Amino acid sequence: xxxxxxxxxxxxxxxxxxxxxxxxxxxxxxxxxxxxxxxxxxxxxxxxxxxxxxxxxxxxxxxxxxxxxxxxxxxxxxxxxxxxxxxxxxxxxxxxxxxxxxxxxxxxxxxxxxxxxxxxxxxxxxxxxxxxxxxxxxxxxxxxxxxxxxxx
Numbered sequence: 001x002x003x004x005x006x007x008x009x010x011x012x013x014x015x016x017x018x019x020x021x022x023x024x025x026x027x028x029x030x031x032x033x034x035x036x037x038x039x040x041x042x043x044x045x046x047x048x049x050x051x052x053x054x055x056x057x058x059x060x061x062x063x064x065x066x067x068x069x070x071x072x073x074x075x076x077x078x079x080x081x082x083x084x085x086x087x088x089x090x091x092x093x094x095x096x097x098x099x100x101x102x103x104x105x106x107x108x109x110x111x112x113x114x115x116x117x118x119x120x121x122x123x124x125x126x127x128x129x130x131x132x133x134x135x136x137x138x139x140x141x142x143x144x145x146x147x148x149x150x151x152x
Contacts, residue, residue: 031058032106034093037070038063038084042127045084048096048126055099059086077144091115096124101137101150112139115149124152 035050038045040063049059064070072092073085082095092114093102105115116138117124123132137150 010150012130031056032088032103033057033086034059036061036084036086036087037067037072039065039067042083043103044120044126046126047128048084051125052099052102055103057099075113076116076141077140077146079144080118080140080146081116081140082119094118096120096126097137098125098150098152104150105139110139110149112141115139116146 034057036045036049036052036059037062038049049061052059062070066075067081067085069084069087070085071114072087073081074090075086076094080094086093088102089106091105091112093105094114096115096117097115101115118128118138121133121135122129124135135152136148137152138146139149140146
């Protein structure tokens with residue numbers, strides 16, 4: 001029994017240290033690189049990353065002890081916070097933003113800091129549910145002003 005307890009404790013410290021930074025998979029031609037910051041214990045964050053991969057993105061994932069320690073989080077208004085933050089091509093992506101909306105952001109190139117899906121709405125990528133709820137994807141600027149970019 002002591003051996004089992006030791007193995008569990010060892011795994012708790014070794015696995016997160018090993019997972020501190022996951023390298024992206026080999027990028028497919030035309031794949032879009034994106035950097036994601038999340039905590040090790042967030043399951044829906046992992047599902048959102050899988051959604052990105054299935055949509056042709058190549059995520060590099062940084063595991064942080066707390067989202068307050070994710071460098072890009074400081075530029076996201078606190079009212080828009082969710083459980084993960086990503087960066088790509090000079091934009092911030094906060095929360096469960098659908099991949100096609102990220103692609104639309106890159107196509108339109110609005111003069112904003114980023115886009116966000118505040119909170120964790122049921123039915124958003126990574127938060128799949130048989131009872132999805134409507135939600136908005138918001139743009140935000142440096143002053144914290146938001147506008148609706150897309151609705152789902």
